Amino acid sequence: MDTNGAERLPDWVIWQRRPFPDANLLLIDGREAALVDSGFVGHAQQTADWVCAHSDHLARVVNTHWHADHVGGNALLQARGAGIAASAPDADAIARRDPGCCLAEYLDQPVAPYTVDESLDDGQVLRLGDADWEVVHTPGHTPGHLALWQPEERLLLVGDALSDYDVGWVNSALDGPGAAATNVASLQRLADLEPRVLLPAHGPIPADPTAAFASALRRGRRLVDDPDGAVWYGIRRIFAFALMIRGGVLVDEVEPYLHARAWLTDAARLLRLTPEALAAELVETMVRSGAAVLRDNRLQAAAKFTPVLPEALRAPFPRAWPASAGPQRL
Incomplete structure (x- = not known):
């Protein structure tokens, strides 16, 4: 298990780095235990086993966005009693069973069927574990992408908005020519929070959040310019x-x-x-x-x-x- 950077986390945040095709594991423990993202469907059982090893009861899975590597364990965890929370754009499309859900067919990346129990809006406060977290809508990588901000500990969960000195890809074919500029605006909004710890869905915990944002913003602007x-x-x-x-x-x-x-x-x-x-x-x-x-x-x-x-x-x-x-x- 890669624990690089985990020593900066409070003991009620449990983190494990995972290689593709999975997102990193991140459990917020407490009375309202929550998992942020659930990995790829092919490793749903491993995700569920890891959660069981670290928590007696999982109340909620919060998806940063609906790509296959972030929602693949939803169905299994939901069947075991966890509620699924997702951004309003993703939740609404999932409720309609829009054929474009999760971009699963478009990208040829399978996702087991699930439902969304809670629709999340920008600025909404969620009780995760025993702490309050703010939902931050961060469109760009996908239109419904969100981040989670814990202001007391200054923890920022960013999904695929950026990783250690990298930035998420954008889909200008589906989301329009302004997707890259929208992504930069979201990155700047997150950088302005000045987090103490930055928790990406892929790769290690950045040693220097400020440097990670600076690099991501440079990369993001290159996507706008090119x-x-x-x-x-x-x-x-x-x-x-x-x-x-x-x-x-x-x-x-x-x-x-x-x-x-x-x-x-x-x-x-x-x-x-x-x-x-x-x-x-x-x-x-x-x-x-x-x-x-x-x-x-x-x-x-x-x-x-x-x-x-x-x-x-x-x-x-x-x-x-x-x-x-x-x-x-x-």
Whole structure:
């Protein structure tokens, strides 16, 4: 277990770093014990086991946003009695069973069906553990992305808004050409809180939150200034995740897989390329950069990741999820 930086946390915040395709584990212990994000569906049981080892009763899961690596354990934890809380945009779409929920089908990243019990708005105060946390709406990486702020301890949970000297990707195809600028505004709003401890969903706890924000803001502004670069940044991340959760893709199947992806078609339009040309260039650039490697006749992700069993990828897409009763607005 990686505990780098955890010594700066109060003893009622329990943190564990996890490699992709999961988000880090973060449990806020107390009478209203809460887990922030729940990892990938392929490791839902491991997430649940970790929670049980650290808390007698989980009252709530709070999702920073609805990507597959943050909501994959929701269904299992909800079945065991935890309520699910999410931002109002995500909660409303989940209640409607919008086919675009979680971008699961769009990104080809499976998510087990769940419902949202609490719809969260900007500025709302939540009792998590035994402390009050403020919901901070931080659109950019996704329109419904949120952060959580604990002012007494000056703890800031930022989801994918940034990691240690990095910044979350944006989807200008779905969220519009202003998504990158919106992301920078959210980063600045978080930086203005001047947290003592910054807790990202991926990577280590930054040693210097101020430096992490400064670097993230520089990267975020580059995405604004270079729209094509922002598209490339996003599709490299999406494809690397696909390679991780599938344990790689057979070389002969790589380009047919990419040609069938809506995210690649959208990116090709923005980059003024054909999907076929973009697929070939994406593979070439990722191999050349070392982000992907050819091994055993498969194209595989080079970064460290936790393997996923193939059966975990069989979760239905949201258009096939059972109906939802809808969230409460508390």
